[in-house]
Amino acid sequence: MSNNSKIDLDTLKKLGKLSRIPIDETGSNELMEDLNKIIGFIEQLNEVDTESVNPLSSVTGHNLPIREDVVDDGNKNNDVLENAPEKKSGYFVVPKVIE
Amino acid sequence: MSNLLQFSISEALALLEKKEFSTKELVETYINAIEKTKDLNMYLTTCFDQALEQAKISDQNYLNGNQRFLEGIPLGVKDMFCTKGIETTASSKILKKFIPTYESTVTQNLWKEGAINLGKLSCDEFAMGSSNETAAKGEVINPWNFEEKRTPGGSSGGSAAAVAAKAALAATGTDTGGSIRQPAAFCGVVGLKPTYGRCSRWGIVAFASSLDQAGPITRNVSDAALMLQVMSGYDPKDSTSSNKDVPNFYNDLGKSIKGIKIGIPEEYNSDGISSDILNAKDMTINFLKENGAEIIPVKLPLTKYSLPVYYIVAPAEASSNLARYDGVRYGARIDGNSLDEMYENTRNLGFGDEVKRRIMIGTYVLSSGYYDAYYLKAQKVRRLIKNEFNEIFKQVDYLVTPTTPTTAFKLGSTQDLLTMYLNDVFTVPASLAGIPGISLPIKLDKNKLPVGIQILGKDFDEQGLLNVAKVIESCASFKDTPNGAAS
């Protein structure tokens, strides 16, 4: 586990990009401080020996439930589009994406 | 007519059946109560017209002798539950004006049994918080010593406050790291987090998928049993839903606790924990002893690692669960010149600071280079924590702990992030392990604020939990009411 991992402005900007939350330069110091506090706090897990421990995948203890291949959903265009901030001719509308 | 607000669910059901009063009268009384307590800022949306319409149906059912299990019972619903046709915002600006075309399974279960929706209750934004201070529409004020403007706890602060203030006969909450139990303790009411998988998560705004659980917040233990019975059950639309049979929680209440083993974990302590809280714990231990339970001190050494595990796992899952709030299909949208700009503008203005912090941390601990060190590590420690509980439950049947390290603090008083997180120190371990937990009020502290005690049990042993809680409740005889209550 990485000790002294710290979030700097560069990392913060990358995180902002990945989560589509813009980093406001003015507030970024406080945010970095807060995040680094949390990182510092969670570092204590280093103290726990987890050699040969399987990560917990689920607390439930049951198997993945499966469903039969039948069409029992969809066909509700109105519900799907009901809350759309912008829609047209049955489509969702967004600012254009140029690839 | 006597004050209708005084009756618990079980009492109200009996009286409604006897036609001592009508559902219409009951609902109207609660509507007035909500009006009276509106300065506590508990409700985000009310649906009084619909409630009165439902009341008519309930009264008809009572007339015909067709009354359902919770016929006519007026409830408040935490705004994390999607309610059909009623604005659901998760207390966030980003879901402003979102009107679901569907009803969550848990609330549907309640309406199917005749319960009535009074409205949506405030909570911390996206259920992230322990004080209800991050709600987009502002803080909720704890009805206890309301002039002191204290927190009701969080994230189900609105729900707990409403039950305490008698602005709802009961309420639904969600608990991810303590969000039902902690506010229940701060508000002097009963709050139950069932075993993970006991209640369906379908239609509940997801915060941390492997931790979220719906549960009841009520005035007393019997009411919690009634609510839980209706809320629980297998849902094929939720892959994490358990298909274990739902016991008749209410009917089977009242079993003797003679000979049961109660573990008292020494780690559930904190620096500066008030003597009142420690005293409440001792009182509880005595109640249990008096009723024939065996008290056994136990050790759960991994307890202190629960919070760091939680603050890795929960934000990680949240960072992914909240990616869908992008202004495309529902909720608020703030335009931009490009798709990415639109995403950024929408999410920047739509999310509050705490939500943003958690998304950032979550993104960080999952990012390449850090995944093994943080997320994977946390899930491994989580397994050890679960194993530790499994082992302890071979020695004892239940654990008794304080619910919170403090009583309700003043709004705005917690400036430090980590201090805020520490509010959950006693509730988080059970969330990580998926085991059920209940909090109930024992006494008031020197500031006349309620102190809650938590009981934890094995997976799917909510019945046992309720039984033990019932015994403690009758011994504690907590009868105080907050000065901010409607009556």
Place this chain on the structure above:
Amino acid sequence: MTNADQNSNYISGKTGDWEIVIGLEIHAQVLSSSKLFSGASTEFGKDPNHNVSLVDAAMPGMLPVINQTCIKQAIKSGIALNAEINKYSVFDRKNYFYADLPQGYQISQYKYPIVGEGSLKITDANGEDKVIGIERIHLEQDAGKSLHDQHPSKSFIDLNRTGVALMEIVSKPDLRSPEEAASYVKKIRTVLRYIETCDGNMEQGSLRADCNVSVRKPNGDLGTRCEIKNLNSIKFISQAIQYEAERQVEILENGGVIDQETRLFDTSTGETRSMRSKEDAHDYRYFPDPDLLPLELSDSQISEIRSDMPELPDQLVERLISEYGITKYDANVIAEEKEYVHYYENSAKNRDGKLVVNWMTSELFGLLKKNNVQFNQNPISPNYLNELVELIENKTISGKIAKDVFEIMFATSKSPKMIVKEKGLEQVTDDSAIEVFVDQVINENKDKVKEYLSGKDKLFGFFVGQVMKVSQGKANPGLVNKILKSKLK
């Protein structure tokens, strides 16, 4: 493969030869009625946002539940590709933002896919076999569709395809030429269509490929690769690979360096270009989806599927070769589609398999292509093809006449026996009848006979032609030859 063949795949540059190294990631839409994690229909061509459930639209509180048929289809595909079926697999979230990805993540499989290593044999144009390694197959959700060209500043999103099950089939980087890549894709498509786990319809997008291309000096270290995304036809796949390999060679020959990047293929220019939106950090932050549990399969589940498997193309090819005596090349052509196989086997009953296969692959396919008719609209029933070949085998008609009859069969769907009868096309095999024709031709062309007898051997063909003309094509060519030879002395 011989060294010569290997070398023919090289690109030769100023500094020497370059070897192309190709790996393909094929995305195959699973044949199922409903989607991978939702009960909405997978049917193609519906109104926008019609086949969309609230789960697909990622409304708040929605949760995935897995479709058992999709699991089965993936296992079947793994078995057909000689692959290891993993009894334990996990669904992970692949997190990124895009308008056609409502959840903000795709449910896929990262560390623990449902199918492990396998292999697929391909045959090149020379009939040489090569085994291509398969790295893994996993299940994942397809994304929706965006229309970018309907409006100057807006894009339109249709989520019908969102959540449809895809199998991602990842090859090892064993392919060495655009032709091999094309062969590989064709074969995968054939296999999946055989076992009915994917319809392989590339125009509709049910099968598409991402190509990873790099170049290196023969036996050198692997070069930096570029990924060309979303190729949806075999032709584009080989074109794109060819262009990309040459582009890379040119850069390297001029001392440059290849940037590892994702590129798109421009079908109008035949070139690959860099994607404008540079996702410089492709950090997908994979983690196990907490709304699901690991998938655990039992041995009996897997063996039940295994025992139910239909005949696979490779087995079929062997059988066609041994049962019908046709060449491996022809067997591969027939084996490409199950419907070809059914047709062939029906039309070849009791017939000379080699003859039938020629009629099918040259004549029939030729006519279908020329007239732009799909095979499933084929107007010639297998029984009638069988009949036609029978007429040839028993010498009722000659091969040449048969071609005419065939064209009429194609146009009218009539039985060849009837056509031959109606048009009186029976071949003349009576020696004396033919002698009459030959005598007539010899008499009418005395000067040419003189020329032939004085050494102009080439004129023999002329006489044959004349006899055929005079007999209206009905004289048996073999007999004509024999009788002409004996008379032209």
